[in-house]
Amino acid sequence: MMGAIAHAARRMSVALFLFLFRSVFVSAWILLGLAIELLVFPLLSRAGRRRVVGGWSRGLLRLCGVRVRCMGEPVKRGAVLWVANHVSWVDIFVLNSVRTTSFVAKSDIRRWPVIGLLVAWAGTLFIDRHHRHAVRDAGRQMRGCFDQGDAVGLFPEGTTTDGSDVRPFHAGLFDAAVRAGVRTQPVALRFLKRGRPAPELAFVGEQTLVANLWFLLGARGVSVECIYLPPIPVAAVQARGELAQRAHAAIRAAVRGE
Structure with a gap:
């Protein structure tokens, strides 16, 4: 019993040290980003x-102790819609570390302390879901990005999960890719700690940002697998609903290891 208590105390001490050590550098990096x-x-x-933005995102992940492991072939040139499952506030910076991307996110995120400023700086397109023309306005912004050959990122679950499964997708914003004739690439995100699924790293439910940072910055061996699945050509689908279903099926199978 005493041995177990001592082991738990050592683990807590290491986690506290890592959290405090990384917090100093992450805070400085965030201030640098805002100054830039x-x-x-x-x-x-x-x-x-x-x-x-791409370089800053890679630096942030290193300072947080997060290793990004890419699998598959990400589309790195030309217009593309990246569709991913949503686990954490880190997701935006994980994908930005691979290719700088304009993300569509709910307007509530803009009000998050510090993180809201950072995701806005990273080129996020905010959508107010309470506005009657929100989807139409977001679609117009997305098409503007496509016209410039950009990657647009979308988290169509509309919320975060613990990463063990994928919720149904909202199909509305897939219409922008269909209308623009842009291919869609599904991306599955898997958060791991020492090679095993780590639902405790998810920013989900009523958890505060500070609590999530404690789990993330105090952990060792954290990695995120970005599984880039084969792109779905627009010519292969008839409507946005079908596109959403195909992307959902591909991501869910990858997340669940099927």
């Missing part, structure tokens, strides 16, 4: 901004 947004972004071209 205010002072440097106005001087950069659009391409320059996207390179900065």
Whole structure:
């Protein structure tokens, strides 16, 4: 019994040390990002901004102790809709570390402390689900990104989960890809700790951001598998509902290891 208590105490001490150590550097990195947004972004071209966002996202993940492991072949050139399951606030930066992406997210995220500023800086397209024309307005912004050959990211579950399964997809915003004739690439995200599924890392339910940061920054061996599945050509589907169903089936099978 005493041995088990001592082991638990050591684990807690290590977690506390990692949390405090990483928090210092993550806080400094966030302040640097905000300074870049205010002072440097106005001087950069659009391409320059996207390179900065990609590099900053990779740096943030390293400081958080998160390793990104890509599987499959991500579409890195030309317009594409990346569709992914949603587990954590980290998801945006994980995908941005592979290719700088404009994400569609609910407007509530903009009000999150600090994280809201960062995801806005990363080029997020916010959608107010309470607005009658929200989907139409978001679709217009998405098509503008497609016209410039950009990647657009979408979390069609509409909320986060613990990563063990995938909720049904909302099909509305798939219409923008169908109308623009843009291929859709499903992306499955799997959060692991020491090679095993880690639902405790999910930012889900009533959990606070501080509590989630404790689990993330205090953990060792955290990795995120980004499984890039074969793109779905628009010509292969008849409507947005079919596109949403095909993407959902592909991501769910990958998340569940089927």
